[in-house]
Amino acid sequence: MPSKKPIIHCEALVVHCMDYRLQKFLHPWIMRRFGRDNFDIISLAGAVHDYEMVLKYVQLAVQIHSIKTVCLINHEDCRAYGHAGTYKRHKNDLQDVQQKIRILFPNLRVDTFFLHLDGDFEPIS
Numbered sequence: 417m418p419s420k421k422p423i424i425h426c427e428a429l430v431v432h433c434m435d436y437r438l439q440k441f442l443h444p445w446i447m448r449r450f451g452r453d454n455f456d457i458i459s460l461a462g463a464v465h466d467y468e469m470v471l472k473y474v475q476l477a478v479q480i481h482s483i484k485t486v487c488l489i490n491h492e493d494c495r496a497y498g499h500a501g502t503y504k505r506h507k508n509d510l511q512d513v514q515q516k517i518r519i520l521f522p523n524l525r526v527d528t529f530f531l532h533l534d535g536d537f538e539p540i541s
């Protein structure tokens with residue numbers, strides 16, 4: 417008899433930077449926002465800095481976990497950006513990647529945030 421694997425699903429894919437300074441803010445915030453066992457998460461240096469990599473994981477999370485939301489979080493003083501990492505640049509990159517994901521996956525909700533070093537999550541729209 418052919419066995420069918422049950423469909424598994426979580427709400428969101430969260431993309432944030434690997435930076436150790438932010439983890440203490442990220443994990444509680446993500447848990448509050450999406451709830452336990454309800455998100456995939458990836459840490460990439462510079463978060464959305466590598467768009468191709470982000471897209472690869474969005475595609476995968478849609479495919480294997482039927483996610484509905486992508487949450488992109490860049491942050492202040494990101495060393496992966498170096499001197500190029502101005503507030504304006506982070507905002508532009510977040511909006512650019514948000515738009516690209518929306519075009520490829522029109523059913524996905526894409527939220528963007530700029531995380532300040534004091535733990536404040538600023539929504540970018």
Ligand SMILES: [Zn+2]
Nearest residue numbers: 433435462494
């Ligand atoms: Zn960073």
